[in-house]
Amino acid sequence: MVLSVKNLVKSYRNKRAVDGVSFDVEKGQIFALLGPNGAGKTTTIKCILGFRKADSGEITINGSYSYLPEQKELYRYMTVERMVQTNEKISRMFNPKKAFELLEEFQIPLKEKIANLSHGMKTLAYLSLVLAEDVDLYLMDEPTWGLDPLMRNRVLELVRTIPQSGKSVFYTSHILSEVERIADVVAIMVKGRIVEMDNLDNLKEKYVACVVPRGEKLNGYLYKSTKEEDVYIVKKSEANGKIQPADFDMIFEALVKGVKV
Amino acid sequence: MIHKELSDMKLRSIVIFFLGAGLFFFVAPFHKLTLEMLNEYTQLENMPKLLERFVPKNFIERLSDWSFYIYTQWFGKNLGQFIPILAMIMAFPLFARETENGTMEYLLTRNSRKKVFWSKVCIAITVLTVQMLTFSLLPGIYSWFASQDFKYEYLGAYTIHTLVGALFWFTLTVLFSVMYDDQVKPILTTVGILASSTVIGIFKPLRFMNTYSYILGSRIISTGKMDVTYTVSLLSVIAVILMSSYAIFLKKEF
Structure with a gap:
């Protein structure tokens, strides 16, 4: 070290x-x-x-x-x-x-x-x-x-x-x-x-993007919201809803916004 | 570090050196001319009262003595007045310029704080000492070349007063150069202290505050001796200021 x-x-x-x-x-x-x-x-x-x-x-x-x-x-x-x-x-x-x-x-x-x-x-x-x-x-x-x-x-x-x-x-x-x-x-x-x-690879592996109906809560970081949906960046083990891969930009942005629900 | 520090102070050292030497050659060769001018004034029927008060006739008579002239007009006037300013000019950018320009990080990554501080201070003190010694010894050297009757026995005392006075104002400016992050504040603060201590020194009980009476060597001309007590006191204050500057520099954030 x-x-x-x-x-x-x-x-x-x-x-x-x-x-x-x-x-x-x-x-x-x-x-x-x-x-x-x-x-x-x-x-x-x-x-x-x-x-x-x-x-x-x-x-x-x-x-x-x-x-x-x-x-x-x-x-x-x-x-x-x-x-x-x-x-x-x-x-x-x-x-x-x-x-x-x-x-x-x-x-x-x-x-x-x-x-x-x-x-x-x-x-x-x-x-x-x-x-x-x-x-x-x-x-x-x-x-x-x-x-x-x-x-x-x-x-x-x-x-x-x-x-x-x-x-x-x-x-x-x-x-x-x-x-x-x-x-x-x-x-x-x-x-x-x-x-x-x-x-870096582990980090990308660790998180996914979950798309859920607007207002539904997930244990993760709110990435963005549309009129009908919320997109969360959550750990794979906590994933729910429509699951999509999350790239590093999305993970970073969600973590920086820090909106943990 | 030595090479870089010398490069940093090259311009201002050369300027100070030529200013000092130039000033001397505005004083020394004009002994007779000065006397003639002052005598002309004293022969005026309506001699200005202010001139009579500040330049009494017996003083003008004593000025005809070369030693008295050069000691009072060089150490006691021209050089003496500028010593605190010259010392400040040598000291104020020493640390503040590095902090202001963001180069202190460059230095501290490559050297310890201890080395940076003592290298800067010691090199600047060496340059200042050489300058002050040169300016102090100039009357002696000039007198020898000009075959003037010069009382060399006072030269040591004047040189020590000049040197210690310069070191005092140098270390005080270094303290503010370490404390502040820009170059203007150290010089403004020290000039402020110089002005206020000189004014405060007008009052008898606080006469010791006026370092000018020490630097100009009025006591040497009246007693023929160096002011040992004041010299030792100033040296002690210099040591305290220097160690305080070092302690502040060790803890300062950049």
């Missing part, structure tokens, strides 16, 4: 941003923390890294780590090349050769100042620094946000190859499709709590 979080609680004044979150990230695993904006994903990752002090709970990181923050901010006055050189001096596990290879692949101009890069280019430059670190765990907060589809695919491919060398990835996102593509384990976080966590 590379990362273990037990009963993590973090509040901001009266608001509980993270409410008793627990999970483990195993060696060679891609763990995705999925949730809508404001679910508490970034706070969780910041507590793991010690940027925010948890109110309670236990966090254990076994090994070295690298982090891609939500705000991809680097030193604006430096050129990309200088940023790599600076990173080499600051970080002990950094491979500048790999960083330059990634920058070349992402077509980031080395002589350009960070301040002049677009959001997407800045993300790719930061990713190059993070992925060039030889660490046990890569923590990434919304790594593909703002990237064009081609680059997003390439980044996802790169992330997907990380576990091949026994390394792990802790990944937060609100984009279902990319989580579906790369994650081994998915935890769905809503309003500071993890409402579901499992292997």
Whole structure:
């Protein structure tokens, strides 16, 4: 196990941003923390890294780590090349050769100042620094946000190859499709709590969509209502009415809406 | 860390260095001109009363002595007035800029809080010390080259007053740079404290609050000695402020 979080609680004044979150990230695993904006994903990752002090709970990181923050901010006055050189001096596990290879692949101009890069280019430059670190765990907060589809695919491919060398990835996102593509384990976080966590295939197996006449109650999550029918996402064992397969989008949406009847 | 920190403060260090050195060369070479101008004023029949009050005739006579001139006009006026401001300029972005720009996370992922704090503070203190030493030793070096009769025995005391005064305002600004998340508040707060402590220091029982009378070295010129008690007190306050800043930085959330 590379990362273990037990009963993590973090509040901001009266608001509980993270409410008793627990999970483990195993060696060679891609763990995705999925949730809508404001679910508490970034706070969780910041507590793991010690940027925010948890109110309670236990966090254990076994090994070295690298982090891609939500705000991809680097030193604006430096050129990309200088940023790599600076990173080499600051970080002990950094491979500048790999960083330059990634920058070349992402077509980031080395002589350009960070301040002049677009959001997407800045993300790719930061990713190059993070992925060039030889660490046990890569923590990434919304790594593909703002990237064009081609680059997003390439980044996802790169992330997907990380576990091949026994390394792990802790990944937060609100984009279902990319989580579906790369994650081994998915935890769905809503309003500071993890409402579901499992292997992606198990998760899809676990739930079905049940269509029942409007007003009929089922032990599950109300997905949508029409004039005559209600559609619930329920666990297979609780299924009733007209049963249909539920895709990951439907499961996620129903869980996020959180209308449990 | 050293390389990055030096890069961060390169521009403002160079600007401060040239400002300080430039200011010195507006003072030192104009000894005779200053004297001539002041003497012309004193010879006026209707000399302005304000000038008479602030620049008494005996003071103008003493200014003809090179040592008195350079100590009072450089340490006691031009450099001395700017020391707190120069120290603030060196300190205010140290932590606040990283927090404001979101690069603190980048640093703290790669280094411990302890290393980040002490690297930043120690490198900035080293640069500030070099600047203050240069500015303090300039009169001595200039006097030697210009073959002026200079009383070197006071230079050590003035240098210590300059250095300790600069360090005090530096560490105070560092404290606010750690506390606040933007760069404007640390400098505004410290400038506010500088202004209010100087005003409060007008009242006799609170004279110690006015760090300017220490930095400008009025006691050195009158007694010929360094103010040991005030120096030790300021050094103790500097240590307390620095440790408080460190404690706050260790607990700060980003």
